[in-house]
Amino acid sequence: MAIPRTRPSAYPAVLSYGFRPFFLLGSLYAGAAILFWLPLFYGQLTTSSVFLPVDWHVHEMLFGYLAAIMTGFLLTAIPNWTGRLPVQGLPLLALVLLWLAGRLAVFFSADTGWLVGAAVDCAFLLAVAAAAATEIIAGRNWRNLKVLLPVAVLLAANVMFHAEAHYKGISDISRRLGLGAAVVLIMIIGGRVVPSFTRNWLARENQGRLPSPFSHFDAATIALSATALAAWAFFPESNVTGAMLIAGAVLNAMRLARWAGDRTLRDPLVLILHVAFVFVPIGFLLAGLAAVLPEIVPSAAGIHAFGVGAVACMTLAVMTRATLGHTGRELRAGIGTCAIFVAIVLAAILRIGAAFVPAEEVLLHMSATLWVVAFLGYAALFGGMLVQPKLRARQPNKAAS
DSSP states (O other): OOOOOOOGGGSOGGGSSTHHHHHHHHHHHHHHHHHHHHHHHTTSSOOSOSSOHHHHHHHIIIIIIIHHHHHHHHHHHHHHHHOSOOSOSHHHHHHHHHHHHHHHHHHTHHHHOHHHHHHHHHHHHHHHHHHHHHHHHHTTOGGGGGGHHHHHHHHHHHHHHHHHHHHTSSOOHHHHHHHHHHHHHIIIIIHHHHHHHHHHHHHHHSOSOOOOOOOHHHHHHHHHHHHHHHHHHHOTTOHHHHHHHHHHHHHHHHHHHTTOGGGOTTOHHHHHHHHHHHHHHHHHHHHHHHHHOTTTSOHHHHHHIIIIIIIHHHHHHHHHHHHHHHTTOOSOOOHHHHHHHHHHHHHHHHHHHHHHOTTOHHHHHHHHHHHHHHHHHHHHHHHHHHHSOOOOOSSOOOOOO
């Protein structure tokens, strides 16, 4: 179903759909935050935040960058699901300003007080959840209500993050809870778009074996994996948690194998979706092994397999495809797009490696550099498309979400 439109002259193009401002700001912030993080980590820069440097870094990756990209995706996908008009114009601008206010509130929370900073910051995800729920319910699109659960968990994790940082001095449970919510979103939404786009491309370009349709196996995998992630959030060192996470790794690997990703090598826009999802079972495996063999596998390995691997690679893959499709461009990855895909995948691999050899700081620096190249590269390549009106394509592209 095509996204409904209102008059394009009523507001700037950048406020016509949610993906435009949030993908642009989210990518710029992702690159800038990591540029700032390493000097902050080494004590060369400081914030005015009540958060410790590591907490500021974790928080802004989860509830700053990720929240922006998630919002851009949902506000663009929900009209496709419901047939209703998208959130645009002044309501969209209000959400953008609320997100920006959250970033400032966190950065200057030492001046405003932690409670004020928390209230302003958490208000954004509350507003996003309310907007998404309103549209889904108004459109009577009941089957997509399940998407709101991980969004609500992400909001709860953000509230808990502020409380933990204030009362305990550093975040703990809330870090894993927020990251787990992001992984569940990838399993739900990624589990929909990866086989869907793969099927569409194969049916057109490489007929033969197609991805398996969603089945009880997929639902059971998501349910068990979500349970394992919940256990990981609260009991990360339990052997039972470790066993559940390893089971999640096996099941998600089997799920991915059913999507015919090996047949998509000729289309980087489809292939990167499969590569991104590879980091889901890798993250489960490393997190599980860290629980049962902590002397061999560091906990940071699983965390960064999820964060830099699954979350960053999948968001960048979806951002590029959605930007091309929704701005009227051909769904084709040029050299620049392929370069940012390679950069973010290498960034993930190197960051996982750095967790095993923390003394080798060169791996950390290389990973950070490649991350910055990927996200600022996206902003440079696609920023113009995001702020300009949609092209009138000769043959309309299928929407990317």
